[in-house]
Amino acid sequence: MSLVISGRIVPFAMDGGIASSEKSTFAGKVWIGDDGRIERVTRGNASGPPGFDKAAVVDVGHNLVLPGFIDLHSHLAYATLPLWIEPGRTKPFLHHDSWPSASSYPADITWPAYAFIEAAPEELLAYAEVRALVGGTTSIQGSPPKNRPLDGSMVRNVEDETFGGSIASNRVLASTLTLKPEVLATRSAQMKSGASFIYHCAEGQVDSIVAGEYRSARVCGCLQKHFVAIHTNALNSGDYDAWTDPGTIVWSPFSNLWLYGSTTDVPAALARKIRVCVGSDWGPSGTRNVLGEIKVAALVGKRAGWQLTPFDLVRMITCDPGDALAGPWNVQAGRLQPEALGDVVVIEARAAADPFATVLAATEKDVQLVIVGGRALYGNANLMKAAKATFPSNLNIAGKKRVLSMTKLADRTQPWSFAHVLARLEEVRADPKKEIDAAGNALAAARMAGGAPRLRLALDMPLGRVPIGGLPKNLGEIVVPPIQPIAHDAAFFASIAGRGFHGGLLDGLGHFYA
Known part of the structure; x- marks a missing residue:
C-alpha cells in the first residue's frame, strides 16, 4: 500500500534542489510507494508522482518527519x-x-x-x-x-x-x-x-x-x-x-x-x-x-x-x-530521498521549533508515528488510523495512549498484542525450570515427528564463569528479575x-x- 506523509520534513538529504543542505527543513510530503521505497519528497503542495490516487494520506501538521532512527x-x-x-x-x-x-x-x-x-x-x-x-x-x-x-x-x-x-x-x-x-x-x-x-x-x-x-x-x-x-x-x-x-x-x-x-x-x-x-x-x-x-x-x-x-x-x-x-544493503537508509527505504519517524514539535534540538530533547511520549517500509507499526491512534495500520492493539507508553500493529513472527496474518508477549514472558519468569524443561521436551518431540524446526536463539555475549552450555546444573537456581518497562521511567x-x-x-x- 502506498503512503503519503505530510508535515515538516527533515530529510537529511540534498535531492534535486529540494534540500539545499543536510540541515534543511521544509513543509512538504514524503511519498512512499507500494514497494516500501520513497518515490519522491516534495515541498509545500507540489504534486507527487503518478499512482498515488488511492494512497493513505497522513497529515502530521507541524510535527517533524524524519528518517527512522x-x-x-x-x-x-x-x-x-x-x-x-x-x-x-x-x-x-x-x-x-x-x-x-x-x-x-x-x-x-x-x-x-x-x-x-x-x-x-x-x-x-x-x-x-x-x-x-x-x-x-x-x-x-x-x-x-x-x-x-x-x-x-x-x-x-x-x-x-x-x-x-x-x-x-x-x-x-x-x-x-x-x-x-x-x-x-x-x-x-x-x-x-x-x-x-x-x-x-x-x-x-x-x-x-x-x-x-x-x-x-x-x-x-x-x-x-x-x-x-x-x-x-x-x-x-x-x-x-x-x-x-x-x-x-x-x-x-x-x-x-x-x-x-x-x-x-x-x-x-x-x-x-x-x-x-x-x-x-x-x-x-x-x-x-x-x-x-x-x-x-x-x-x-x-x-x-x-x-x-x-x-x-x-x-x-x-x-x-x-x-x-x-x-x-545496496539501498539508502537514514535519509528521506528517492529510492531510499520508506522508514520514517514522526516527532511531536511546536511550530517553527528548532528541529534538531527538538529531537534531542524528545522522549518516548513525543514519538507520534513509526513507519517501516511504508507500513505503520506504532503511533498515536489518529495517525495510525490515517495510515491504515492493520491489527491494531493498544499500548500505554510514558503515560500516552499508543497503538501497535504487530503480528506473529512466523505468520504475518496472525495478530499479536504486546500484552500477550508480556504474559508469556511472565510465565517463564514465574517458573524458569518448568518452562525450559517444557521447551526442551517440545524440541525433542518436534525432531521425532520430523516437523519444522522450532525457533532457537543463541546468546551473543560472554557467558561468564558457568558450566558448558551456560546454565547451572540445577535449573531451579535460575531467578529471572522483573521484566523492565520498554520506555525510560523513574x-x-x-x-x-x-x-x-x-x-x-x-x-x-x-x-x-x-
Whole structure:
C-alpha cells in the first residue's frame, strides 16, 4: 500500500534542489510507494508522482518527519534485564574481559537471558523490537543468532535484512568476540568485495590490553570504509591516524561510562573523517533506545567541551548509520530521498521549533508515528488510523495512549498484542525450570515427528564463569528479575544514582524526562 506523509520534513538529504543542505527543513510530503521505497519528497503542495490516487494520506501538521532512527549497537537477547553492576565493586572494570568474570554475572545476566531464549524466543524478540519502536527505531543491530530466518520482524534486523531477496548475512558480518588474525584477514577480503563488518573492538579503558584488537584489525587489513568498529574507547587519539580509508565507529557512551568510567574520543575520530554513530548497547549497561542514548552523548560532549551540536547528534542515529549500511544493503537508509527505504519517524514539535534540538530533547511520549517500509507499526491512534495500520492493539507508553500493529513472527496474518508477549514472558519468569524443561521436551518431540524446526536463539555475549552450555546444573537456581518497562521511567533513573563508574554524569539523563 502506498503512503503519503505530510508535515515538516527533515530529510537529511540534498535531492534535486529540494534540500539545499543536510540541515534543511521544509513543509512538504514524503511519498512512499507500494514497494516500501520513497518515490519522491516534495515541498509545500507540489504534486507527487503518478499512482498515488488511492494512497493513505497522513497529515502530521507541524510535527517533524524524519528518517527512522538506526541503532547500530544492541544485544536484543538481553533487553528485558535491568542495569547491572557487580555488588561491592569500587573500581571501574579494565576492559570487556573483566566484567564477565564477576561472580554475580552468570546468575544476574546469563541465566535469565538463557531462560527466555530457550523457553520464549519469539516473545523475547518481540519485546526487544517493540522497545526499539517506541523510541523511534526502525533498524537495529544485534539480533541474536538463530537457527532459521524470520519474516515477521517489525524493525529491520541489520544483519538479517532480506529486502525481498537472499538473506544479507553474507553482506553484513558481525562479531562480539575477539577474532583470530586468520578470520580478520577473511573479513578484510569480504569487505573489499562490498560486505560490512561490525566488530566489537578495543572496548575498555585507554591503553588496556584490548587496544591490541584494533592493532590486529589494522595489521589484517580491516581498517576500510566498510569496517564498523563498536566502542574503540581503549584507543588513544593518535591510533585513529592508521585508519586512512575511514569507516564507522559506533559510540555507546552510557555503557562505556557505566562499566569503565571513560568513553570514546569522538573528536579524534571525527578529525580523521571517521563516521561516528550512536548505539544503545544492552539492558545491563545501556539505555533503552537511541533516542535516550543521544542525550547521554550530549551530556558527555558538554562536560568534555566537544561542541557537539544537536544536529551532529541526530545525524548519529539517522544519516550516518544509514550511510554505513548503504553499501552492503545496496539501498539508502537514514535519509528521506528517492529510492531510499520508506522508514520514517514522526516527532511531536511546536511550530517553527528548532528541529534538531527538538529531537534531542524528545522522549518516548513525543514519538507520534513509526513507519517501516511504508507500513505503520506504532503511533498515536489518529495517525495510525490515517495510515491504515492493520491489527491494531493498544499500548500505554510514558503515560500516552499508543497503538501497535504487530503480528506473529512466523505468520504475518496472525495478530499479536504486546500484552500477550508480556504474559508469556511472565510465565517463564514465574517458573524458569518448568518452562525450559517444557521447551526442551517440545524440541525433542518436534525432531521425532520430523516437523519444522522450532525457533532457537543463541546468546551473543560472554557467558561468564558457568558450566558448558551456560546454565547451572540445577535449573531451579535460575531467578529471572522483573521484566523492565520498554520506555525510560523513574525507576530506571533511580537505579543509576550511586551505581556504575560515571562520576554522577549519568544522573543528568533523568532531567530530559522530567
